[in-house]
Amino acid sequence: MKKNSERIIEYLSGKLNEDEKKFFENELNTSVGLKKEFDDLNSKLLELSSVREIKTNETYFSNLIPRVYQKLETEKKLWSFKKVYYLIPTATAVIVLFLFSLNSNNDYNLGYHELASQVVNNISDQEVSEKYSAELESDPGDYFMADNSGELNVQLPADIDLKNDAYTRLVGNPLANEYSTLQNLSDDELEIVYEKLNSTTSQKVQK
């Protein structure tokens, strides 16, 4: 049989079913020993619960609301600070990205400049003086078509934009000898290449 203390705890914690509860309560009314144990345990619990009635310094509770508002205010400020704290790196990131995009645009331009330079550098002075300067001014597209026989020996940079595929095909592949291929280059791309080509060619001519 279970010890009385165990049964009392089961009773107090509501673990007994209705029949067990009735049986226990009957026994509690008849057994002096069980009643004494029950009262002892109960008085211990009541003693612990008596902390509910202890007196406290009421100033703490009257100051609680102002302290909470103060903390809320601090949190608000902190949140504003946090917003700035997060805003600065975000703004920095945006600026960096913007600068990077500008820079990459420059690289992009530089790629064409280099491409143009390479085209020009691989053209002999004689060719320039004989044909290019005049022809470029008249119709650069036609010029490239005419000389698309591998003589120009263009060395494209490895990281050149895919858009230049059209240009590569135009120059590198003898079959791609259609003027329409040049049209695959955007106006800006063509302008960059030809302007560079034209000015460098002119410089070579002047030499």
Added chain:
Amino acid sequence: MVTVQENDFDLVRRFLAGEEVAFNMIVKKYQKKIYWHARQMTGGHLDADEVTQEVLIVIFNKLKNFNFNSSLYTWIYKIVTTRSLNQIRRKQVKRFFSIDDKEEFDLPGKQDIVTELDAKEKIEKVRKVLEKVPPKQRQIFIMRNFEDLSYEEISEITGKSVGGLKANYFHALKKVLELTNEKE
């Protein structure tokens, strides 16, 4: 006659309508309950104070999400119980990573709202017993013994089944009574 719940709901509505004084009234009504639950759970004034302030700030910020489906008291209690358990966990984690073996409970310090010697002794006795009861069992014990909550109310607050709560309370009670006997 206006019930407690209707009165609370009215306070919430007033607060949501912009009356800050309604929040003050809610605080005044529940601050002691909040503090004492946190105090019994964490064992010390400093932790209880931290939890109490935290809870009041949560109430202030989250009252707009109160859905009027449960009583305000239950809603607040959910916050208090969660925050108190979190405070205990935080301390346990700190203790785990700390070189010196600090107590889970605050040691009684000079800074306390209990000033009378007799009261201090009583509360210290309870603290020493409760600190040896696992937090979840402690939580049920506090709600049953110090706050007179029914299993149904505790179930609503904690989300645990009544059967599970009874089992938890049984173990808590057993442990508490064993510890009380040891001390004598």
